Amino acid sequence: MIRLVNPTDSSYPGSDRASHAAGNGAGATQQDAAVELLEQVRTELATLTLPLVLPGAEEARTTAANALGQLDDYILPRWRSLDAPLLAVVGGSTGAGKSTLVNALVGHPVTRSGAIRPTTRQPILLHHPQDADWFTSNRVLPTLSRVHGELVKANTPASRAGAAPDAGAMTSLVLVADQAVPQGVAILDAPDVDSISDDNRQLAGQLLAAADLWLFVTTANRYADAVPWKLLLDAASRDITVAIILDRVPPGAEQEIADDLHAMLNREGLAGAQLFVVPEATLNQLGMLPPESVQPINAWLANISEDATGRAEIVRRTLNGTVRSLSERLTVLAQAVQDQHDAGNQLGEDVQAAFADAATRIGQSTSDGTLLRGEVLARWQDFVGTGEFFRALESNIGRFRDRIGAFFKGQPPPAVKVESAIETGLQAVIVDQAARAAEDADQRWRADPAGRQLLGLDDLSGVTADFPAEVAAEIRAWQGEVLALIRSEGAAKRSQARWLSFGVNGLGVILMIVVFSFTGGLTGAEVGIAGGTAVVGQKLLEAIFGEDAVRRLAKEAKTALEKRCASLLDGQQQRFLDRLAPAQADAKRLDELATRLGSLGSLGKLGTQGGKA
Incomplete structure (x- = not known):
């Protein structure tokens, strides 16, 4: 039965x-220290993960599982008794x-x-x-x-x-x-x-x-x-x-x-x-x-x-040899963990490089005059006019403040159309560059077995469905920041309140144009148009706030825009990085444990009792 x-x-x-x-004293201390070390090794093995598909990873997983099993089945029980x-x-x-x-x-x-x-x-x-x-x-x-x-x-x-x-x-x-x-x-x-x-x-x-x-x-x-x-x-x-x-x-x-x-x-x-x-x-x-x-x-x-002494010798040989073998396996696993870290870092760097390139391209598009083409330029010209305003500027730059003051004695055209055009143009640039970065990152990962396994059947080669709306909201928030800068600066210019008849929104639009109006990316006739636009916007703001203030305002507005663009790109980038599992083990720590196990596995007499067990 x-x-x-x-x-x-x-x-x-x-x-x-x-x-x-x-025994007591040194023997018990040695045994306690050995068990404590082996418990540390067990904890490391129990939490060890090798999630990336790499050469040798499957074999390393088997090695880790077998080592953990042998710790539980033999090494720890034998050291304890x-x-x-x-x-x-x-x-x-x-x-x-x-x-x-x-x-x-x-x-x-x-x-x-x-x-x-x-x-x-x-x-x-x-x-x-x-x-x-x-x-x-x-x-x-x-x-x-x-x-x-x-x-x-x-x-x-x-x-x-x-x-x-x-x-x-x-x-x-x-x-x-x-x-x-x-x-x-x-x-x-x-x-x-x-x-x-x-x-x-x-x-x-x-x-x-x-x-x-x-x-x-x-x-x-x-x-x-x-x-x-x-x-x-x-x-x-x-x-x-x-x-x-x-x-x-x-x-x-x-x-x-x-x-x-x-x-x-x-x-x-x-x-x-x-x-x-x-x-x-x-x-x-x-x-x-x-x-x-x-x-x-x-x-x-x-x-x-x-023969109690003979049994103790068998225990010593087998236990020491098994611990030395465990030390060697831990060294192998340390390298496997390092390989996982290196591969994960490379995959992360591939994604970060793709989105860093996108940030660079967005920065260029928002500083070399690219945004002053098309609809933005048309709405800006409607806003400031192209006739008497430019002739006044070209004929006598020295009398600019007086002429511009006379020009804007009445109500200037509304700035909302320029703001709307800026939002649309800037949104298109950011969404396009983010989509290009996602496609680049997706292709890099699919070219790597580990990255391909992380992606699975999911397609991350484009932006998320809500991204365009998110971009538009961030741009509007940035435009609000620019208007806040203008209000803050205008509050210190009460003596020149007549210039503020142009309107906070109008001056804010002009500051946005200044941020976008460096002409490095323009050619041909566009240089003259955008160049004139840049000078107009800059001179107008300098007439109201002063040269140093304009430079500071433009820098603050540019920095605020870059931060918002970076945050938007980070959100799309994080879709990839979230698939990289956080490290559960440290290769250096495993190597250190392997070294300590090697010393433990070289012990001499283990201190077993005589007589029958």
Whole structure:
């Protein structure tokens, strides 16, 4: 019978023992510092995002997820409880005989074996009854719920032992207490590392990453397969203790195959791996191997169980190697984060450059006389006239103040038409340049895989529907600012109130014309017209306010316009920038943590207790 339990951390009695195992003083301080550092690393990994589509980004995301999982499943639990029993994970290829081997190690069927693939879907953890407290909680492999399994009844064949192949319980761990398992060493039967099931392969990798030592099962026919060797090379990089179990070796071929496998292990940095040869044998009626075929493996496990110092050395090697591997992965992730930052900055700079160009073009259009063409120029000429006014200016500039005063003794034409023409012309310029900038930014992003992914199916190559109305409102607000400048300046010119008969609106329009009337962009006859317009407007304002005041007013009006244009462009630009996710990690901080982990992974004796765990 199998029953489900829901353990909690608070029910785990091993936590106090773990603290005690570390000892007091320097040992406890070292352990606390290590756990604190690892918690910092975990926080960084948990919040790490790599949103941009870049070369290697998907691999980096997988690396981060695996590193986070190993921190939770093995590194942090092991650092918190250094004297916990060793977890020996039995892994290997499909059909290598893992479950049959596990049954042989305990001397009776406990896990299902047979021809159906995959056979092991729900991992089974065998432990000595006195070690139960270490595994009933979620101290290790916290994402897997615990299911308590009872020992299989006597004479139950291996084909019906353990969880049925169709159980589909890939998120749970079956716990079986068995006196045949040596105290201080738990044995976990894992799914196939090369299973046709993605879930099986993923779970197998998770379990192997949580192991203190591996019992890696392969066969005489498959010991050179690529998938197992990829995992073995990972083990070598982590300096994990590995026992290679060469299963189903034909009689007479033991030495030849063992020598070849030894040579491969030496070449790949696994010279220290223990190698056991299990000869091909006929299973009995219960599906069991002869006991003598696994006797050397049982003796090895028994020695580990009885040797506290040896267990501590296995913990030290595996834990230190795993932490060093984590350090290396953190360095890789730091570079991936930096690549994300650089790519995001480049995308942001592309957008900002497009809209900065638009701001420059708007600035040129509002300062080189471009706006004095067409409707604005026509309405301005209607406003000031082109006959006596210009002849007076050309005949005697010295008598300008007197002549202009006589000219405007009556009511001048209304300025509203000029204001309206300025609004229309300026709106057209701003909307056109903003649309060009959006199109440019959109094209730059679509030329980049990361930018293309951020845009998706959205089209940002034009301005938003409400942008023209927003521009018109800003222009009117700016014109109001200009009129306020005129009122403020006119209040200080009470002695020349006769000039204000021209009207605040009229003088405001003239100031706007002065702002727009530099003639750098005009050619041919337009130079004379706009040039005369500029001189007229400037001289008229100077006659009323003085030369310095006009220069100051024009500068203030120009600056106010530029600020409003910049704000309008920022709104359109922000549509792109909002798609750039804010940085969640700092490459420098990850590098620093990697360096500290490298030092942690080079520690010597970890301070575990003697005796049985």
